[in-house]
Amino acid sequence: MKRLVSFYLEREHYLLGSGFIFLLVLAWETVPHVFTLPRGLSLFFTTPTQVASAFVELIAKNQIQHHFYVSSVEFLLGLGLAIIVGLPLGLMTGRWRAVDDMVDPFITALNATPRLIFLPLFMIWFGIGMWSKVMIVFIGALFPLLINTYEGVKNVDRVLVDVVRSFGAREWHIMKMVVLPNSVPYIVVGLRLAIGRAILGVVVGEFFGASEGLGFMIASAATNYKVDVVFVGVAIFMALSLILTLSVKKIETNLNRWRPEEIKTF
Secondary structure, eight states: OHHHHHHHHHTHHHHHHHHHHHHHHHHHHHHHHHSOOOHHHHTTOOOHHHHHHHHHHHHHTTHHHHHHHHHHHHHHHHHHHHHHHHHHHHHHHHHOHHHHHHHHHHHHHHHTSOGGGGHHHHHHHHOSSHHHHHHHHHHHHHHHHHHHHHHHHHTSOHHHHHHHHHTTOOHHHHIIIIIHHHHHHHHHHHHHHHHHHHHHHHHHHHHHSOSSSHHHHHHHHHHTTOHHHHHHHHHHHHHHHHHHHHHHHHHHHHHHTTSOSSOOOO
16 A cells, blocks of 8 residues: 555656546547537547547558658757757857857847748748758757757856866866856756747648648648548647657756755855
C-alpha cells in the first residue's frame, strides 16, 4: 500500500493530466451515442475511434510516414538554425553594449512583426519547396531563444563577474564559467517557447505553400471535409508538442538540481 501511495505521489502530475485527457476522449466518443446530432452537424463531426481508424489507414497507405518525415526535417532544420544563430547572438548582445546597440532596433522590429508576412517573401526567394518552410520556422523560433538568452546574460550577478575577473579571467573564461551557466534557466525557457513557435511555423508554412507535410495533409483534408484525417494531423502535432515540451522541462528540472536552494550568509 505504501509503495502504491508513493508511486502515485511521485507521478501525481502525470496521472492527473493523463486521467483528465482520458475522460475528455471518453466524453467525445460518447456524445454521438447519447445525443442525436443534426444531419448537417454530423457531417463535420468525428469520434476518437474514427480518428484512430483513419490513422491506421493512412499508415497502411504510407502517407503519414512521408508527411511526418517532411515536417520533421523542416522543424529540425529551422529550430537547429535558430539555436545556432540565436544562442551566440543572445550571449553577445547581452555582454557587449556595442553589439546590443547595433542589432537591438532590428530585433525589436522583427520580433514585433507577425511571422506570417515573411512567408510570401520566402516563397519568392526559396520557392514552395522545403527551404521556404525551414526559414519561416527559423524566423519564428529565433526570437524567443535570442531574447531569453539576452535576458539571462543581463541578469548574471555583476559581483560574481567582477570576482572572477579579479582573478585574471579573460572574457572567454567569464563567458564559459559564469555567464553561460547562470543563463541556462533562461535559455531553457527560451527553447520551450522556440519549440512551440517552430511547430507553428511548420503548420503555417505548409498550410499556404506546400505540396507535402502534415500541415498540407490537414489543409487538404479540411478542403475535402475529411474531419477524421484533420484530427489525425492535429493529434500528431499535439503529441509532438507535448513530448518535446516535457523533454525540455525534464532537462530544466535536472539543471535546477545543480543550483543551491538557498544562499547562506555569514
